[in-house]
Amino acid sequence: MKTGNVSYATFSGWVDPPADVRPALAGDLSCRIAVVGGGLGGMSTALRLTERGHDVVLLEGEFCGHGSSSRNAGQLAGAPGGDLQLLNLLFRRKMPGMVRLAEHAAHHVEDLIKTHGIDCDYEPVGNCFAAVSRGQLGRVRRVARILERAGGHVELGTSEELGIPRGFLGGMREVVGGMMNPGKFTLGVRRALLASSARVFEQTKVTDVARDDGRVVLTTPHGRVRAEKVVLATNAFAGEWDITPKHLSVPIWVAEAETEPIDRDRLAALGWTSRSGLVTQHAIMENYRLTPRNTIVFGVRRLERGTTYPLPRKTPDPALVAELAEAFATRFPALADVAVERAWGGWIAITPTMLPVAGQIGDSVFYSIACNGHGLAQAPYVGSLLADLIVDGKRPADLDVLWAREPKFPRPMMMSRLGLRAIWAIDRFNDRINGSRRNARRGAAQLTSPWR
């Protein structure tokens, strides 16, 4: 694969920044509820609060949609994120709640798209856990059993049965969810928010959150906001204030790349008839998806830990893009000559338990970190549930599973740079053993249906 002419973006490969960025807060004001962070999480909280007739101010450091919400792979998941075998081992009783949350979250986003008429190229084609080796097939089968037991809607099959490329042995489709252009979706939610009664201040970074006389005071460079309640929806940037619980999450940089447009006949020859998005079953996944511009977006494979705040603006490391391209050529040998056209990345938040988290500090500050790489569906859903909690004073049932009663979190041991490098090395070791390319071809020929 050619990687000599890649355009590296500091924002997203999906859309350009909005042309109508709102002015910064200048002066002091009061409101009933203030939301910090204008990603899908914060915007959905604010939008829902306005729908329910509340006075809302949203403060965003750059512009709404500047974070990972506009940068992700656009795979709207219908199942929880993380290592589901491990989560099932540690939190078995929570699995039904997590599965319900994940499916409801995907449907919530589908409703948002419809309600606000957002043109984001959404295709309700589901996403597949795709296996590149016999070992990964076994893992997929075990995960499918876990999800089914917990009430999830999934189907197993060979690559032919699932309509996914023949470079994969088979897998499991999450029936709920699909694919979209996440940049168009996020800017669509931003448009809906700007058209609502919410007072939105962009280019307004909150530098301090403090309690004062029964109110919460948010400090920004050119003014303060006094609010009765505050929602912190700053995702990977959550570690910036004293008020934020320690070890709530670890900021991790992940990257995506996109090919040049590919001839339709060559794409058709892949056998990717379902168009479902794909995630491999490595400990650190690879993801692949088609786009309406006849390209393939692919990424992750390496997690890079952020260690200093504020988190730096980054472009992907060319060595990582070359590694992703090499993996692409292994999974899609027939497209090994296609060039990578662009690459970008963003900061996600990984929680120590790998579970999404939402909670409350005292009676006036709420927060959510609904990410772990699955926030395209979960961040907006959890955001709107937080709004309902604030308005009704009663926690919606879907929040129970991720609610942190005590804001105390264990130190995330595996998320050190060394830990992440070790996980990456285990994946590469397994890839080598499996000789995934050869194995995939041989395996596909041998198997009619590995599931029966």
Ligand SMILES: Cc1cc2nc3c(=O)[nH]c(=O)nc-3n(C[C@H](O)[C@H](O)[C@H](O)COP(=O)(O)OP(=O)(O)OC[C@H]3O[C@@H](n4cnc5c(N)ncnc54)[C@H](O)[C@@H]3O)c2cc1C
């Ligand atoms: C490359 C990549 C691929 C991904 N792929 C997928 C995928 O396919 N499917 C999926 O479900 N998820 C995916 N994710 C994860 C998903 O994008 C996130 O979980 C989700 O967008 C989180 O939304 P959010 O609103 O919590 O955070 P963000 O979108 O990051 O928003 C946080 C906002 O807070 C603002 N902010 C931060 N600090 C301050 C401050 N002090 N004052 C004011 N504003 C502040 C930021 O500027 C930002 O706009 C991916 C993420 C990345 C980066």
